[in-house]
Amino acid sequence: MRAKGFTPFRIPIAGLLALAAPVPLLADTGVLQAGPVEVRYYAPDWIWQDQRVNVLLVLRSGSETAETVDVEMEMPEGPAFAPEDPADAGQGARLFRRAEIPPSGILRIAFANIRARERDPATGQPLPRRTHEFLLRIRAGGKIVRQRIPVTTIRGALVRGGVGTVAVSAGLCLVWAIGLVAILSRWSEPGAWKRVPPPESDR
Amino acid sequence: MTEPAPWSLRPPRIGLRAILSIGAGSLIASFYIGTGDITVATRMGARFGFSLWWTYLVLGFAAWALIDMTVRYYLRFGATPMSIFKEVHPAASAYMIVTIVVCAILGSYSQWNACAMVVTGFVPALPVEAGGAIAAALALVLVAFGAYARIERLFVAGLIALIGVFFLSAATIGIDPRAAARGLIPSAPGPGWLDLFRSNAGSMINAWLILIYPYTMIEKGWRADSLDGKLGILRRARFDYGWGILAAGIVALPIMASATAIARPFGIRPTSYMDFAVLLEPFAGPWSTHLFLSGLFLAAWTSGVGWWLAGAYALLDVYGLPIRAGSPKAKMIVAAFAVPSVLLIALRIDPATQILLFTAFLAIVFPVAACALVGRIARRDMGYFRWTLRTPRGIAVVVLDLFAIALSLYVGWHEIASWIGNLFGKGH
Numbered sequence: 026m027r028a029k030g031f032t033p034f035r036i037p038i039a040g041l042l043a044l045a046a047p048v049p050l051l052a053d054t055g056v057l058q059a060g061p062v063e064v065r066y067y068a069p070d071w072i073w074q075d076q077r078v079n080v081l082l083v084l085r086s087g088s089e090t091a092e093t094v095d096v097e098m099e100m101p102e103g104p105a106f107a108p109e110d111p112a113d114a115g116q117g118a119r120l121f122r123r124a125e126i127p128p129s130g131i132l133r134i135a136f137a138n139i140r141a142r143e144r145d146p147a148t149g150q151p152l153p154r155r156t157h158e159f160l161l162r163i164r165a166g167g168k169i170v171r172q173r174i175p176v177t178t179i180r181g182a183l184v185r186g187g188v189g190t191v192a193v194s195a196g197l198c199l200v201w202a203i204g205l206v207a208i209l210s211r212w213s214e215p216g217a218w219k220r221v222p223p224p225e226s227d228r
Numbered sequence: 229m230t231e232p233a234p235w236s237l238r239p240p241r242i243g244l245r246a247i248l249s250i251g252a253g254s255l256i257a258s259f260y261i262g263t264g265d266i267t268v269a270t271r272m273g274a275r276f277g278f279s280l281w282w283t284y285l286v287l288g289f290a291a292w293a294l295i296d297m298t299v300r301y302y303l304r305f306g307a308t309p310m311s312i313f314k315e316v317h318p319a320a321s322a323y324m325i326v327t328i329v330v331c332a333i334l335g336s337y338s339q340w341n342a343c344a345m346v347v348t349g350f351v352p353a354l355p356v357e358a359g360g361a362i363a364a365a366l367a368l369v370l371v372a373f374g375a376y377a378r379i380e381r382l383f384v385a386g387l388i389a390l391i392g393v394f395f396l397s398a399a400t401i402g403i404d405p406r407a408a409a410r411g412l413i414p415s416a417p418g419p420g421w422l423d424l425f426r427s428n429a430g431s432m433i434n435a436w437l438i439l440i441y442p443y444t445m446i447e448k449g450w451r452a453d454s455l456d457g458k459l460g461i462l463r464r465a466r467f468d469y470g471w472g473i474l475a476a477g478i479v480a481l482p483i484m485a486s487a488t489a490i491a492r493p494f495g496i497r498p499t500s501y502m503d504f505a506v507l508l509e510p511f512a513g514p515w516s517t518h519l520f521l522s523g524l525f526l527a528a529w530t531s532g533v534g535w536w537l538a539g540a541y542a543l544l545d546v547y548g549l550p551i552r553a554g555s556p557k558a559k560m561i562v563a564a565f566a567v568p569s570v571l572l573i574a575l576r577i578d579p580a581t582q583i584l585l586f587t588a589f590l591a592i593v594f595p596v597a598a599c600a601l602v603g604r605i606a607r608r609d610m611g612y613f614r615w616t617l618r619t620p621r622g623i624a625v626v627v628l629d630l631f632a633i634a635l636s637l638y639v640g641w642h643e644i645a646s647w648i649g650n651l652f653g654k655g656h
Contacts, residue, residue, distance in 0.1 A: 073576065079496060135494040182576045190577050190585060194334060197568050202329040205543065205564060212557060213547035218325065219318035221311045222548040 053174060060166020061088035062126065068159065068174045074143040074152070074181035078106065080136040080159065080174065086126040088166065095164040096122045098136050101157035104145045105178060109138040141178050154178045231455070234614050235622035239463040240456065254384040255444060256295075256472035259538065261390065261479050262335075262531030263342040264431035264586070266524060269480040272424050273487025274496065278404075278411030281484060283425050284477035285412060286635075287432040293632035294438040295469045296625075297601045300613040302442040303458045306451060309439040310545040312604045313597075320600055325546055327593050332539025334586050337569040339532030340364045341582070344573055346525040360573035363525075364566055367533045371562045375554040376447040379537070383530055390526045391479055397519035398482030401489040408481060429639040430590050432476065433632070439597070440534075441469055443541040446551050455612055479527070486520070532569075536562045588643045595633075595640035602633045 057064040065083045072078050086092050100106050100118045113120050113136070126132045144151055159174040184193045210218075272280045298309045305311070313320040340360040347359030370379065416422075445451070445465065452458045537553055540561040544551050552558060606615055606629075615629070616622035 081494060081496075133493050135496060137494065137496050180576065184575045184577050190582065193575060194572065194577070194582075194585075195330075197572065198326075198330040198333050201333060201564070201568050202326050205329060205561070206325060208560075208564075209543060209547045209549075213549055217548035218546050219314055219321050220548070221307065221314045 053176075055172065057163060057170045057172055058168075059094070059163045059170045060092070060168040062086050062092055062094055062163070062165040064163055064170070066161060066172060066174075069176060071177040071179055072141045074141050074154065074178050076141060076181060077109065077137070078139040078141060078176060080139070080161070082134045082161075082163075084124075084126055084132045084134065084163075084165075086128065086130050086132075088126075089128050091128060092126045092165055094124055094126060094132070095162075096124075096134055097162040099160040099162070100139070101159060101176075103152075103157075104147065105142055105152055105157050106159075107140050107142055107146075108136070109140050113139075141176075141181075143181055152178070154180060231612055233618065234610075234612050234616040235619045235625060237455070237459060237612075239459040242460075242464050242467060253468035253470070253472035254387040254475070255380055255534070256441060256469050257387050257475035258383045258390075258527075258530035259440065259534030260291075260432070260472065260476045260531075261387075261527045262339055262431075262534075263524075263528050264338070264427075265476060265480065266342075266483060266527060268424065268428045268431055269483040270487045270491070272428075272480075273484035274491035275424070276417040276421060277488040277492065278408045278481075278484055279415055279417035280421060280424060280428075281408065281411030281477070281480065282414045283428050284432070284480055286414070287429055288473045288477055289628060290429075290632040290635045291433045291438060291473050292466075292470055293628035294433060294598060294601065294636075295441050295473075296466065297605045297629060297632075298439055298442050299445070299462065299465050299469075300610065301601075301605060302445060303452075303462055304610050304613050308446070308545045308551065309442055310542060313600055314546075315604060316600045320596075321546060323596065324542070327597075328539050328542045328546070330589070331593075332535050332565045333568045333572070334582075334589070335535035336364075336532045336539075336565060337572040338582055338586055339528040339535065340569055341573055342528035343525055343532065346521045346528070349521055356576065357570075357574050361570050363529055363532065364570045367529065367536065368563065368566055370533060371536065371553070372559055376444075376552070379533070379553060380444075386526055386530045387475060390523050390530070391475065393519045393523040393526070394479055394482040397516045397523065398485040400516040400519075401486050403482065403485040404488075407488075408485070411484075426639050426642055429635065430588060430594075430643065432473075433594065433636060433639075440538045440541060441465065443538075443545070443551055447553065458612075486516075536565050536569075539565055588646070592640055592644050595637045598633050598636040602629055605629065 053068045053070045055066055057066065063085045065085075067079075067081045069078055080098060082096060084094055098120045100108070100120070102118075108114055108116070108120060120136050122134050122136075124132055124134060142152055154177075156175050156177040159176060161172040161174060163170050163172075184190050272283075298312075301307065301312060302309070310321065310324060313324045340363050343363030344356045344358075344360030347362060348354055348356050351359075370382070374382070445461070450461050450465070452461055537558075540553070540558045541551055543561055544555075544558060549555075549557055605613075608614055615626050617626060
């Protein structure tokens with residue numbers, strides 16, 4: 026009887042199983058307490074340049090009365106990030122939200138679509154890829170909590186959307202198609218690519 | 229002996245054992261369920277909740293009809309799918325060669341890109357390119373050492389795991405069964421739904437994967453000389469790929485549920501699956517994100533393998549070479565696809581742009597393939613499997629075939645117009 030030992034076929038299976046390991050993910054999350062309000066926040070810890078950062082907050086009130094919450098997010102200094110939502114674009118370096126949470130209620134707030142710029146809009150020069158810090162301030166029930174959110178920018182797309190993407194992808198595919206046609210023509214009988222073959226059962 | 233009138237016989241019943249052997253159907257499902265489907269389901273859920281779940285049903289019928297055409301042709305003549313295009317015109321064969329190469333490279337690239345982002349999510353220190361290369365290398369090992377039967381078994385397990393992890397992930401948020409059931413009733417929930425419907429069409433009834441089923445039949449030796457035998461195979465095959473298409477719709481449900489619960493209240497429209505995966509964490513805990521990302525990796529990885537295998541099968545078919553996944557030539561073709569599909573990751577093309585571009589490409593390519601298919605199938609030499617309006621089964625076949633071709637032409641025509649507009653008008 027053949028022994029069941031290691032075979033290379035099991036490598037991809039092991040790779041897939043390894044994914045189940047509970048290691049930390051790219052998200053930067055945490056829980057803050059501002060007076061009677063518990064705040065869970067989410068932010069990415071890295072972002073491709075020219076992609077958008079979303080910072081999300083879930084606020085749960087433990088109060089028996091309605092609570093007014095002020096949430097402010099201070100953008101990193103410099104031109105590295107730019108909010109794109111129309112409501113935020115005119116607010117400068119500090120994005121602000123004020124909301125009222127009903128007694129024992131839950132509220133969700135998002136600072137969405139903050140673009141990580143690739144170039145300085147004033148000079149046109151590429152921006153360095155490094156770690157930037159957003160600062161989150163939450164005021165509720167007379168208490169203020171602060172949380173720094175570091176986000177590292179990394180190189181974004183080399184090929185931009187539209188014509189560039191099509192041209193590069195199409196060019197590469199065309200070169201490979203020519204190469205494969207040359208190889209397959211050597212492997213097969215002349216004209217096989219256009220001749221209807223005999224049924225598979227006869228081959 | 230005269231052949232019975234077309235579609236006049238009652239096909240033999242299939243046993244429980246055949247029903248449970250959902251191998252090739254799972255393979256088809258794994259190919260189908262890739263990043264495109266996940267992106268589309270996420271965007272549908274984030275924008276309209278479950279309201280567009282019905283699109284999977286409608287597109288599923290069309291996809292089923294298209295696969296059915298290739299299977300009927302194979303059963304009638306014992307000829308492979310590429311013979312259809314050769315019969316139409318040599319130019320159609322040349323067109324398919326280019327299409328196959330483009331689909332195999334770009335299709336697998338978008339899957340490795342998704343795998344890369346998942347791997348980078350788990351191991352942030354790893355460059356994105358390395359993550360993609362690892363996923364592609366795992367796939368190469370599978371193809372290099374796996375014969376068809378092994379690959380099929382792995383894909384059955386993969387599909388079950390995939391459905392399981394997405395449902396577990398959604399269970400941490402909660403699925404509203406009534407809202408989901410209402411989503412099966414066709415409706416136009418608001419501006420933008422038609423764009424999502426067309427994106428889904430590009431993903432569900434794409435030109436290429438619908439042609440692969442007969443190759444799995446060749447691998448498994450599903451052929452018969454007698455009409456009874458052919459009808460038995462057809463019934464079993466129909467059940468099999470029916471299950472595969474159904475699986476794509478089933479997987480969409482938990483993804484839509486999660487997007488409905490998470491992205492929609494914030495008014496966020498995720499542009500990619502990764503946007504969405506990380507949105508899960510603050511609401512459902514890190515396990516939900518882990519499960520979602522594991523499901524995403526499985527979906528993308530199996531789909532990437534699928535694009536390679538489908539490409540290799542088709543090129544072997546075009547050039548009249550033996551159609552075997554385990555043959556050295558098939559493995560060399562797969563290795564040839566591996567290089568450019570990994571190279572493209574280094575360019576870091578915006579994944580949202582890339583996937584939209586690719587689904588648009590598929591939607592454009594598809595009508596040509598569908599026209600060739602339906603043109604061939606409609607000929608009278610199809611024998612028992614030819615079109616007829618004289619029996620209820622014949623009418624059903626004709627209606628489904630025409631529905632599929634009409635849908636593909638509509639989607640393709642619209643995609644061409646919008647693609648040209650985006651490229652030269654609104655492109656950046």
